[in-house]
Amino acid sequence: MFFADQFQELQRSQPDHIAITFEGQDTSYNELMEHSWQVANGLLGLGIERQDRIAHLAKNSTEFFEIFIGASASAFATAGVNWRLAGPEILQILNSTENSTLFVGKDFYPIIEAIESDLKFIKNIIAIDGDHDHWLDYKTWRDQQSNQRPDVSLEGDDDILQLYTSGTTGLPKGVQLTNQGYVNAFNAFVDNDILGVDANAHFINVMPQFLVGGINLTIVPLLRGARINLM
Template sequence: MRVLTDILEEGAAKFGDRTAIVFGEQSLTYRELLDAVLRLTARLQKLGLQPGDKIAFLDENSLEFPVVVFAAAMAGGVFVPVNFRFGADEIAYVVNDARPGLLLVSATYRPVADRARSDFADDVKVLDVPSVAALLAASDAPQPDRPTIEPDSPAMVMYTSGTTGFPKGALLSHGAYIANINAIAAAGELAADDRVMVSLPMFHNGGLIAVLMPTLSLGALAVIMPRGFEPDAVLAVVERHSISATMWVPTMLSMLVNSDAIGSRDVSSLKKIWYGSSPIAPGLLEQVRAAFDADLYQFYGMTETGMTSVLTPDDHRLHPQGTGRQMDPAELRLVDDNGDDAPVGEVGELLSRQTPLGMTGYLGNDDETGKTVVDGWIHTGDMARNLGDGYFVIVDRKKDMIISGAENIYPREIEIALAAHPDVAEVAVFGIPDAVYGEAVCAAVVPAQGAALQPDDLVAWSAARLASYKKPKRVLLLDELPKNAAGKVLKHALKAPFWRVEKRAI
C-alpha cells in the first residue's frame, strides 16, 4: 500500500512535464510540484520538524496548500489544517488541542493568527509560509532527509465540522487516506485526462481528500478555485479550462442553476458532477440535470470515515432519493437500538468499518473515541432507512431526531416535503420545546427569490402531505440558514434561542 508522498513522486516520474495544478494565472507541472515540496521539506526540517511532529497550516485554497500538505508528509510530520474562517478564539482552540510545534500561515491570515497567539498554551512557532514562486526561485535546493513512512503512520489531524459544538480532531493514517483516495477515484470514474475543479475548501476532507488527491493520484489536472463561490467566476473557469469533473455541495449547485450566468457560459465539457455534504432537494436535482449534460454521483462520508458510499448515475435512476450504497473498501451496516440489523423499510444507525479503519481515534479524547469506535465499527450518528439491495437513504442525524409525545420524528422527511414547495429555496427542520408534547416541530425556511411566502402556506402544504403530528407548529422565514464551511446547516444555532429560554436541551 502506498503513502501520500507516493502520489507526488509517482506523478513526477510518470507525468513530469504535465500540468498538475492551476491556480489563477499560476501553474505547476508534476515535476515542479515535487521540486517545491522537496525544498519546503528541507526548510521545515531545518526549523526542527521531526517525524511524528504536528505542523498546522492556516490558509484558504492556494497554490501553497498542496505543497505544505506533501511537505509535512515527506518530513514524516502530521498535517493539521486550520479552518480559515475561524476567528482568533477558534484558532487558539485548534492549536491548543492539536499542539503543533509549528503554525504556518499565509500573509492574509497572519493578523488573526497573531491575535490568537497570546492564547496558545505552548510556545508554538508562527511563521509565514513561503510562496511557491519563492521556493522555486531560491538558488539553494538542499535535499531533505527522507524518514521511513509506513501506511499506518499518522498523516493528518482533520477537524470535524463542529455542527454541535467544538470540533474534534480525527487522526487518520496514510493508509486510510490512500484507500479512500483510490476508492473515490474509482467510484467517481475519474481518469487521467480529466480536468478537475477544486472549489471546496481544502482544510476539509471534501476539497483535499475527495477531490484534489484523487486528481493528482491519476495524473489529471487540478484547477484550484480561490476563496468564495461566485457562480459567474466558477462557470467562467469551467469554460476557460474545459473542466470535465468537480464536486459541489447542494448549496453551490443551487447558486449555479439560479444564476443568470448559467445560460451564457459553455459548460458542455462538464461530464461528471459529484455532490455531497448535505441532502439535495428533488426539485434542485431536476434543475441540475436541465442545466448540465453531466452524470451525477452522490458521495456520503464523514471526517472520521472518509467517503464510504456512492449513488452512481445509474443508481440515480433506480433510487433518485437514495443516498447510495457502500463502496469498497468500506462495509456499512444499519442497526437498531439493540444492535440488530435494521430490516428493509426500517431506520437504523449507520455503522462503518474498513481496512484500514478510517480514523485511529479522536486526538487526546479517548472517551469520545470509545463512544464512536465500538468493536471496530465507527458509529456515524446518522440515521438511515434501509431501501434494500444495499441501498440506504439518510433520514437525519441521530441527535436531531424530534421526540414529540410518543412519536419519533425525523426532520429530513419534513424537509423533503417542504422543499418540494415551489416557493421554498432552503429549509431546515428542528425541535423546539413544547409544554405538552416535550418537543414540537419548527421549520426555518428561506423563501425563493421574489416569493411572497407565508407560514400558514407551509403548514397547509405539510398537512396535505404528512401525518398531522409531523407538520410544523412554527415556521420561521429567514434570509439565509446558518452553515459551516462544509455547507452543512448549523441546526444548533437555529435551536439555541428556543432552548436557552427553556434552560434545557436535547
C-alpha cells in the same frame, strides 16, 4: 506505496504534465514535487519531532499541496484549520492539538498576531504570502532547501492529515487520516471508478482546503495524474 511515493512516481512518469492551475499560473508535476521536497527538507531542518502537527490557516492555494505532500514525506501531519472561525476558536484548536508549526496566509495575519502571545506550542510561524516583520517568509525559506526527497522512513499508521469536526455540539475535535488510510481510500476510488478521472481529466475545486472534500476530492485526481483547476 504510500502517499508521497505515489506523487514521486508521477514526478518521474509525467514531469511536464500540469498538476495545478491557480490564478492563471500553471504548476507541473515536477515543479509541484520539487517544491514539496523542499518543504519536507525545510520542516526537518526546523528540528520538530516526528508526527508533529503542521497547522495550515489560509485560503486555497497551490502552496497547500506543497505543504501537505512535503509534510507527509517527512512524517508530519498537516492540520487544516477552518478560517471561518474566530480568533479564540482558532487559538483553542492550535493549543489543543499542540501544533509546532503554523503556515498562515496574509488574510489571517491579523488574527494570528492577536493571539500569538497565547500560542502555547507553536515554535515556528511561516508567512505563506511573505511580507511580515518577524515570521519566516515561505518562498524564501522553501527555496533555500534541497529539492530532492529526504530519506525518511514512513509507516502505514503515520498520520498525514488532521481535520476538525464542526464543533456544533462542543469544541471541534481532531480526526486523523493515516498513510495506509489514504492508500485504501485511493484504491477504492480507482477500483470503483468513483470520480471517473484519468491523466487527461480537468477537475475544478471550489471547496476550502480545511474540508475533507476540499482536500480529498483534489488529491485523488492528482494521484491519477489529472489537472486541478483550483478556485
